[in-house]
Amino acid sequence: MRFAKRHGTENDFVILPDPDGALDLYPRLVARLCDRRAGLGADGVLRVVRTDSAADSGWFMDYRNADGSTAEMCGNGIRVFARYLLDKGMLAGGEFTVGTRAGPRAVRVEPGGITAQMGMPEVLGTGRASVGGRVCEGVRISVGNPHLACLVDEPLDKFDLTVAPELDPRQFPEGGNVELVRVIGRAAVQMRVHERGSGETRSCGTGAVAAAVAAARAAGESTGAWRVGVPGGDLTVTLDAHTSWLTGPAVIVAEGELCESWLSAAQVRK
Amino acid sequence: MRFAKRHGTENDFVILPDPDGALDLYPRLVARLCDRRAGLGADGVLRVVRTDSAADSGWFMDYRNADGSTAEMCGNGIRVFARYLLDKGMLAGGEFTVGTRAGPRAVRVEPGGITAQMGMPEVLGTGRASVGGRVCEGVRISVGNPHLACLVDEPLDKFDLTVAPELDPRQFPEGGNVELVRVIGRAAVQMRVHERGSGETRSCGTGAVAAAVAAARAAGESTGAWRVGVPGGDLTVTLDAHTSWLTGPAVIVAEGELCESWLSAAQVRK
Numbered sequence: 001m002r003f004a005k006r007h008g009t010e011n012d013f014v015i016l017p018d019p020d021g022a023l024d025l026y027p028r029l030v031a032r033l034c035d036r037r038a039g040l041g042a043d044g045v046l047r048v049v050r051t052d053s054a055a056d057s058g059w060f061m062d063y064r065n066a067d068g069s070t071a072e073m074c075g076n077g078i079r080v081f082a083r084y085l086l087d088k089g090m091l092a093g094g095e096f097t098v099g100t101r102a103g104p105r106a107v108r109v110e111p112g113g114i115t116a117q118m119g120m121p122e123v124l125g126t127g128r129a130s131v132g133g134r135v136c137e138g139v140r141i142s143v144g145n146p147h148l149a150c151l152v153d154e155p156l157d158k159f160d161l162t163v164a165p166e167l168d169p170r171q172f173p174e175g176g177n178v179e180l181v182r183v184i185g186r187a188a189v190q191m192r193v194h195e196r197g198s199g200e201t202r203s204c205g206t207g208a209v210a211a212a213v214a215a216a217r218a219a220g221e222s223t224g225a226w227r228v229g230v231p232g233g234d235l236t237v238t239l240d241a242h243t244s245w246l247t248g249p250a251v252i253v254a255e256g257e258l259c260e261s262w263l264s265a266a267q268v269r270k
Numbered sequence: 271m272r273f274a275k276r277h278g279t280e281n282d283f284v285i286l287p288d289p290d291g292a293l294d295l296y297p298r299l300v301a302r303l304c305d306r307r308a309g310l311g312a313d314g315v316l317r318v319v320r321t322d323s324a325a326d327s328g329w330f331m332d333y334r335n336a337d338g339s340t341a342e343m344c345g346n347g348i349r350v351f352a353r354y355l356l357d358k359g360m361l362a363g364g365e366f367t368v369g370t371r372a373g374p375r376a377v378r379v380e381p382g383g384i385t386a387q388m389g390m391p392e393v394l395g396t397g398r399a400s401v402g403g404r405v406c407e408g409v410r411i412s413v414g415n416p417h418l419a420c421l422v423d424e425p426l427d428k429f430d431l432t433v434a435p436e437l438d439p440r441q442f443p444e445g446g447n448v449e450l451v452r453v454i455g456r457a458a459v460q461m462r463v464h465e466r467g468s469g470e471t472r473s474c475g476t477g478a479v480a481a482a483v484a485a486a487r488a489a490g491e492s493t494g495a496w497r498v499g500v501p502g503g504d505l506t507v508t509l510d511a512h513t514s515w516l517t518g519p520a521v522i523v524a525e526g527e528l529c530e531s532w533l534s535a536a537q538v539r540k
Contacts (some may be wrong), residue, residue, distance in 0.1 A: 003524065004525075005310065007307060007308060009357060010307040010308050011307070012306075012307045012308070013327055032387055036282075036306050036311055037277060037280040037281070037282045037313075037502065038280050038282070038521070039503070039523060039525075040275065040311075040330055040523065040524060041306055041310075041311040043307075202307055228514075232307065232308070251308070251531075251532060251535070252529040252531055252532055253309060253310065253528070253529060253532050254273065254310060254526050254527060254528050254532070255310075255526050255527055255529065256525050256526015256527060257521040257524060257526060258523070258524050258525050259523060259524055259525065261521075261522055262521060262522055262523050262524070267519070
């Protein structure tokens, strides 16, 4: 089984090329692949499958979380996925549409970065979280998944995200991601994020969109481009009247082959 | 740059074959390789270098910690290293000596596991640690590096190792590893370990030796074979009058090639 390891602002992925959909990617195998000590280690798996849907360019991103469950979309993942298609000559040209469980998503590959369409974020109202015992006020935003984006005045390293922030279960019945966002200049913020089920991560694509929406709203704006610095690098979020876009790097780390003995070992079996 | 990823009881390593010693393995590159999101991810790097020393079988294990610093020896690492040499046909036969910074170390590869000579552990006296606010009494043991092995009566999941245990700085001027050890049968223990500088890990070869020494001592013995269950698998420690031996699995995960663009990127430069 061939693999590639890549990351986008240090949100990292194992890519499995499987054009003909021959791979039986059961949850336990995904979890073992993503295991950072017993496997390759990643935040998720991107399986590259050919599709004959008329709505996209012929490729479907089968995204799996590190625990083996499926997910609709992943903003950093789709950028990494798009770069892989181009690098491997599976597509030509810099603009195309990738199939995802959330529907077809537009992607644009340019020298300065890879841009993915993230959909229209929805502001749901205000909310609050207890972050390391401190109350932070924020904005509830849906970017497909639920976020609380909190604008803060202090340096972000003053906050403790080792423990999950406490959210009001009436506002977040299924939990949510919490972003701490600090405005550092004109249309520029820094962000730290605690992801539901994952803890603090070095980057989160939908979180960056939520951070930009909250910062824009505080500035009395609803469109425009925002630079979002995350611990793993720099992203740009562009808001327009109909959708949002995430731009950033996609880094190729390594390629190789999973060993047969590992794949056939008891701990990877169904 | 070719690499292999392997682990021994989930203590994981990036192996870099470099027979002619041509590789410039500077600390920042090692740290980036071991970075679990921006690189391949590992507890350490094992560079495979040819040597002309008469004391070993012609191969030197250049072991580096995940932060890029060098270390003398690694009990799980040398087992993984030995298996690699055999798999690649770089050595024939199941018994040989590997050069390390701690001197030549005997290794034995058998179907049931790979055994590495760990040296003579030294009991230094008693000591104590505060583990998540609870005082644990233990035995201070040197296995080349300093350990406090604490025999406990309770299930190991009752202890909190998310924060480093507090040691008496007069007893551990340079810090130390703390093992929580529970006897579960005749010559059998379970162990959890907090490694100095790394936090809780899924396995620690010298820690397993320290755990066996402490358990043997409590049983009024000083030699014999002890089964040591760690979160990442099962090890066997054999104590004799002159040295100690660590036996366990070595698992091949994957092989591949680091991408040139990653290697030449600014973040990996010296």
